[in-house]
Amino acid sequence: MNFSSKLLEDAVNEFARLPGVGKRSALRLVLHLLRQEEAQAVSLGESLIKMRKELSYCKSCFNISDTDICEICSDSSRDQNLICVVEDIRDVMAIENTQQFKGVYHVLGGIISPMNGIGPDDLNIDSLISKVNQGEINEVILALNTTLEGDTTNFFLFKKLKDANVEITTIARGIAVGDELEYVDDVTLGRCMINRTPYETVLAR
Amino acid sequence: MNFSSKLLEDAVNEFARLPGVGKRSALRLVLHLLRQEEAQAVSLGESLIKMRKELSYCKSCFNISDTDICEICSDSSRDQNLICVVEDIRDVMAIENTQQFKGVYHVLGGIISPMNGIGPDDLNIDSLISKVNQGEINEVILALNTTLEGDTTNFFLFKKLKDANVEITTIARGIAVGDELEYVDDVTLGRCMINRTPYETVLAR
Numbered sequence: 001m002n003f004s005s006k007l008l009e010d011a012v013n014e015f016a017r018l019p020g021v022g023k024r025s026a027l028r029l030v031l032h033l034l035r036q037e038e039a040q041a042v043s044l045g046e047s048l049i050k051m052r053k054e055l056s057y058c059k060s061c062f063n064i065s066d067t068d069i070c071e072i073c074s075d076s077s078r079d080q081n082l083i084c085v086v087e088d089i090r091d092v093m094a095i096e097n098t099q100q101f102k103g104v105y106h107v108l109g110g111i112i113s114p115m116n117g118i119g120p121d122d123l124n125i126d127s128l129i130s131k132v133n134q135g136e137i138n139e140v141i142l143a144l145n146t147t148l149e150g151d152t153t154n155f156f157l158f159k160k161l162k163d164a165n166v167e168i169t170t171i172a173r174g175i176a177v178g179d180e181l182e183y184v185d186d187v188t189l190g191r192c193m194i195n196r197t198p199y200e201t202v203l204a205r
Numbered sequence: 206m207n208f209s210s211k212l213l214e215d216a217v218n219e220f221a222r223l224p225g226v227g228k229r230s231a232l233r234l235v236l237h238l239l240r241q242e243e244a245q246a247v248s249l250g251e252s253l254i255k256m257r258k259e260l261s262y263c264k265s266c267f268n269i270s271d272t273d274i275c276e277i278c279s280d281s282s283r284d285q286n287l288i289c290v291v292e293d294i295r296d297v298m299a300i301e302n303t304q305q306f307k308g309v310y311h312v313l314g315g316i317i318s319p320m321n322g323i324g325p326d327d328l329n330i331d332s333l334i335s336k337v338n339q340g341e342i343n344e345v346i347l348a349l350n351t352t353l354e355g356d357t358t359n360f361f362l363f364k365k366l367k368d369a370n371v372e373i374t375t376i377a378r379g380i381a382v383g384d385e386l387e388y389v390d391d392v393t394l395g396r397c398m399i400n401r402t403p404y405e406t407v408l409a410r
Contacts, residue, residue, distance in 0.1 A: 001298060004276060005269045008294075011256035014249040018234050029223050031293060033257060034269075035315075041257035044219040045250035051216035052238060052246035058209075064239075066210045088236060089213075093206060110240075 001027075062107040062124045064089050072096075072104055079103045084141040085128065085157065087111050087150075091143065103141075106131070111144055111153040120156060128157070132164045139167040146173060206232075267312040267329045269294050277301075277309055284308045289346040290333065290362065292316050292355075296348060308346070311336070316349055316358040325361060333362070337369045344372040351378060 001023055003009035008030065015026035033041040057063065058070035065071070072078065072092075082103030086092055092105050108123045131137060142157060144150035154170060161168055174192045175184045184192070206228055208214035213235065220231035238246040262268065263275035270276070277283065277297075287308030291297055297310050313328045336342060347362060349355035359375060366373055379397045380389045389397070 002301065004263075004294065004297070005260060005271045007252075007256045007260050007271060008269050010252045014245075014252045017245065017249070019237055020230075021234075025225075027295060029226075030253075030256065031295070032224055033253065034260065038257050040219075040222065041253050044222070045252075045254035045257075047212075047215040047219045047250075048235075048238065048246050048253075049250035051212045051235065052243050052250075055210065055212050055239065064210045064213050066212060070209055072209070089209065090232060090236070092209070096207060 057107075061105045062109060062127070063092055063105060077102075081136050081138045082141070083128070083131070083137055083139070084143050086143050087145060095143065103139075108144075108153070111147075111149045112156060113149045123153075125157070125160070129160055129164075132161055132166050135165065137166050139169060142168065142170040262312075266310045267314060267332070268297055268310060282307075286341050286343045287346070288333070288336070288342055288344070289348050291348050292350065300348065308344075313349075313358070316352075316354045317361060318354045328358075330362070330365070334365055334369075337366055337371050340370065342371050344374060347373065347375040 001009075001012075003012070011030045012023060012026045015021055015029055016023050021029075033044070055064060056066065056068075058065040058073055059068050060073040061070060063070050063072070067074075073080075079102055083106050084095065084101060084103055085106045085108060086095070087108055087110060089107065092107065095101050095105075106124070106128050108125065108128075110118050110123050112118060112120055112123070128140075132140060140157075140161060142154045144153055158168055172195065173188065174195065175181065175188060181189070206214075206217075208217070216235045217228060217231045220226055220234055221228050226234070238249070260269060261271065261273075263270040263278055264273050265278040266275060268275050268277070272279075278285075284307055288311050289300065289306060289308055290311045290313060291300070292313055292315060294312065297312065300306050300310075311329065311333050313330065313333075315323050315328055317323060317325055317328070333345075337345060345362075345366060347359045349358055363373055377400065378393065379400065380386065380393060386394070
């Protein structure tokens with residue numbers, strides 16, 4: 001692409017570094033911003049810079065938070081001895097939306113992924129282990145994505161935690177509510193049979 | 206979506222105002238920026254602000270340009286009396302890529318679109334007409350998209366220019382190179398028959 005303006009080219013190139021944004025989409029976004037009020041582009045730019053420079057993390061669970069200890073960790077009505085381990089803030093938001101969890105979180109900040117050069121040392125794992133080793137925690141729920149990387153990370157955490165006096169669980173795998181049996185993959189359906197639950201527990205909900 | 210941080214929420218909301226970017230994609234982009242070096246988010250933000258505040262337009266053709274008169278308009282090897290009318294800079298870039306046009310451009314900055322509240326007064330039309338009325342221009346090529354809005358704008362410009370002493374043409378409509386006849390729509394194929402060209406002109410290329 002040959003641009004008639006260096007300013008335009010810079011803005012397009014910066015946009016195009018984002019994942020899933022090609023040069024053409026980047027140009028479309030930049031031209032859109034040019035057609036809007038100047039304030040919109042300025043406030044997008046400023047909020048990105050401010051966010052990146054000032055964003056901080058909860059010192060307890062490592063979720064993104066504007067305060068030292070996040071709202072969830074400082075909520076005394078929540079069970080501080082029940083920890084749900086997740087990959088990032090999106091998973092916290094997804095689980096919070098269900099309103100079915102009243103413990104606290106521990107955000108790993110990623111999952112073990114040798115392909116992307118992410119090892120256990122790049123994640124908030126040591127802090128989880130020392131939290132558990134203090135002996136107050138009753139249960140650690142592993143709630144990572146059900147991918148190869150998620151399973152690897154689950155297994156790594158399990159090995160690190162299994163000697164501590166703590167119950168280790170993972171979120172249920174099974175068929176989703178509303179799914180039809182015949183379209184479910186074999187592995188999932190197999191697990192559904194093995195991990196069947198007493199009907200009373202379903203009725204109780 | 207409930208965000209645990211105002212800074213994060215602001216950045217996501219600003220991203221989500223862009224066309225084709227939903228809240229989820231916006232959050233994905235923001236989390237991506239958080240995982241990169243701080244410099245990337247800062248330079249994206251700064252280049253957007255600088256672009257929006259400092260970008261200027263060629264005083265002659267209204268294309269985006271860092272100089273008062275753009276490179277194309279100030280190129281003495283180009284025919285200054287042959288004007289190609291386009292919607293925006295993307296069309297200039299597309300036509301320049303073909304290397305088949307040696308005149309200059311006139312960028313309307315949009316097309317007439319009552320649905321989007323864009324009338325003739327919002328576009329760079331007066332300047333085109335006064336350019337043509339100075340009497341030096343030999344030909345005006347209308348190169349707008351072949352949509353209803355493009356056709357409307359073409360017709361509007363034709364009515365405004367038809368009394369001036371200037372040839373008015375539009376870019377050829379026909380089947381694209383590599384297309385198969387049976388899949389071409391009726392209107393286009395009909396035009397292809399009416400606007401057939403002498404075979405010698407094809408051979409001459």
